[in-house]
Structures are given as C-alpha cells and as structure tokens.
Amino acid sequence: MLRADGLTVAYDRHRVLDRVTISVPPGEVTGLAGPSGCGKSSLARVLALLLRPAAGTVGVDGEEVRRWRHRAAPALRTKIALIFQQPRLAVDPRFTLLDVVAEPLRVARRPLDRAERLAEEMGLTPDLLTRRPHEVSDGQLQRACVARALTLRPRYVICDEMTTMLDASTQALLVARLEEYRRESGAGVLAISHDTELLDRWCGPGATVHRLGPAEAGPGQADGTGGTWTRT
Numbered sequence: 001m002l003r004a005d006g007l008t009v010a011y012d013r014h015r016v017l018d019r020v021t022i023s024v025p026p027g028e029v030t031g032l033a034g035p036s037g038c039g040k041s042s043l044a045r046v047l048a049l050l051l052r053p054a055a056g057t058v059g060v061d062g063e064e065v066r067r068w069r070h071r072a073a074p075a076l077r078t079k080i081a082l083i084f085q086q087p088r089l090a091v092d093p094r095f096t097l098l099d100v101v102a103e104p105l106r107v108a109r110r111p112l113d114r115a116e117r118l119a120e121e122m123g124l125t126p127d128l129l130t131r132r133p134h135e136v137s138d139g140q141l142q143r144a145c146v147a148r149a150l151t152l153r154p155r156y157v158i159c160d161e162m163t164t165m166l167d168a169s170t171q172a173l174l175v176a177r178l179e180e181y182r183r184e185s186g187a188g189v190l191a192i193s194h195d196t197e198l199l200d201r202w203c204g205p206g207a208t209v210h211r212l213g214p215a216e217a218g219p220g221q222a223d224g225t226g227g228t229w230t231r232t
C-alpha cells in the first residue's frame with residue numbers, strides 16, 4: 001500500500017493541502033479528482049517522494065519515508081513512478097526518445113534492452129526512437145514517458161493529468177497500456193484528473209475516487225470528511 005496520512009503541503013507558508021489522507025492499494029486503480037489549483041499535483045509529488053510535506057507521513061508497503069527527493073532511498077524511490085501532465089517539461093530536450101525511455105535503467109545501471117521492448121509495446125517505431133522531443137508530437141512523447149515509467153517495474157504508478165492534452169485515441173492507448181501493466185504486475189495506479197468522465201471510464205465499479213476541494217474553499221481537505229466516494 002502507498003499511503004499518505006495527515007499530509008499538509010505549504011509553499012511559503014501558503015497551505016495548499018491540509019491534513020490529507022489517501023491510500024493507493026496495490027493491484028487497483030484509485031482515482032483523485034478536483035478542480036485546477038486544488039493541490040492534485042502537489043499531492044502527486046509528495047506520494048512520488050519528490051516533495052517533502054510540511055506535516056504528515058508517507059508509507060510505502062509499510063515502510064515510513066524519512067528522506068525525500070534525491071536523498072530518499074533508491075529502493076523506495078524506484079517503487080513509485082510519476083507520469084507528468086506535460087511531457088515536454090519532463091524530459092531532457094537533448095535526449096532521443098530511446099534515451100528518454102532508457103534513462104531510469106541507465107541511472108540504475110541495469111541492462112538497457114528492456115527499454116526498446118517497452119517502447120515497441122507503446123507503438124514507438126525505430127524511426128521515432130531516434131528523434132528528439134522537438135521532432136515528435138506530444139502524444140508520441142507521452143508514449144515514451146509512459147514506457148519510461150514502467151522500465152523499473154514500479155509497484156505504484158501515479159498518472160498526473162497524463163492525457164489532458166491528448167486526443168481520445170492516444171488517451172485510450174495510454175490508459176490501456178497502464179491497465180495491462182497493472183493487471184500483469186499487480187501494481188497500484190493513482191489516476192489523477194479534473195476530468196471526472198475520464199476517471200469514470202478508467203476506475204471501474206467499486207473503485208475509490210478521492211476528491212480534493214476547490215482552491216477557493218481553502219486548502220484541499222482530506223478524504224474521510226466527505227471527500228471520497230466509491231464508484232458503484
């Protein structure tokens with residue numbers, strides 16, 4: 001289980017999350033909805049161990065996180081993959097698409113051959129893999145980012161507005177690939193979107209969808225206070 005308890009996140013003393021509690025069980029899709037600015041990406045960054053909360057705890061499979069960002073233990077860090085909304089801000093512009101997919105393997109000093117296989121499964125042709133980010137479409141780049149996210153076989157995948165900028169067919173392809181990975185690996189997926197129709201389609205019956213409150217209502221409130229519902 002990936003779990004955050006009583007999370008508070010503040011930027012320069014401005015609180016954007018206030019005592020938020022959320023669980024992402026392995027093998028399931030959990031939804032997170034909420035309007036723009038309510039703190040969804042901030043919560044995603046904390047759960048991916050990239051941002052230290054002002055208060056609260058994060059636990060990964062029962063182990064409480066004590067170090068954050070690059071100081072977080074690699075064994076914990078690689079258990080969680082984060083897919084960002086804007087792929088162009090999430091990749092090194094000098095890399096080819098194959099470099100993008102292979103980056104986590106290179107950093108972890110693992111064999112690189114898995115990168116090509118994952119890229120191929122995402123429909124990225126050998127020609128596309130030699131191109132740099134400015135030579136491909138947003139959808140093609142996001143496909144590379146999804147392949148990259150799966151290279152180290154994460155136990156949890158956080159998808160932060162992953163398909164917001166993309167057309168319906170690319171959206172369906174990315175969601176289908178993540179669903180396939182979830183089923184074969186037993187990974188837990190956190191699907192984050194302001195688009196409740198997308199969450200309806202992605203999170204099946206019985207799935208839990210958490211809702212963060214609108215920004216104007218103050219810091220995002222925790223589930224368990226009426227902010228969570230279960231799809232039926």
Ligand SMILES: Nc1ncnc2c1ncn2[C@@H]1O[C@H](COP(=O)(O)OP(=O)(O)OP(=O)(O)O)[C@@H](O)[C@H]1O
Binds near residue numbers: 016035
């Ligand atoms: N690094 C930062 N420094 C200062 N303020 C920030 C920072 N990151 C986010 N914020 C502010 O925190 C609030 C929540 O932002 P966040 O990106 O987490 O919301 P969101 O729900 O993901 O929004 P969106 O759906 O528009 O991406 C916003 O008011 C934003 O301006």
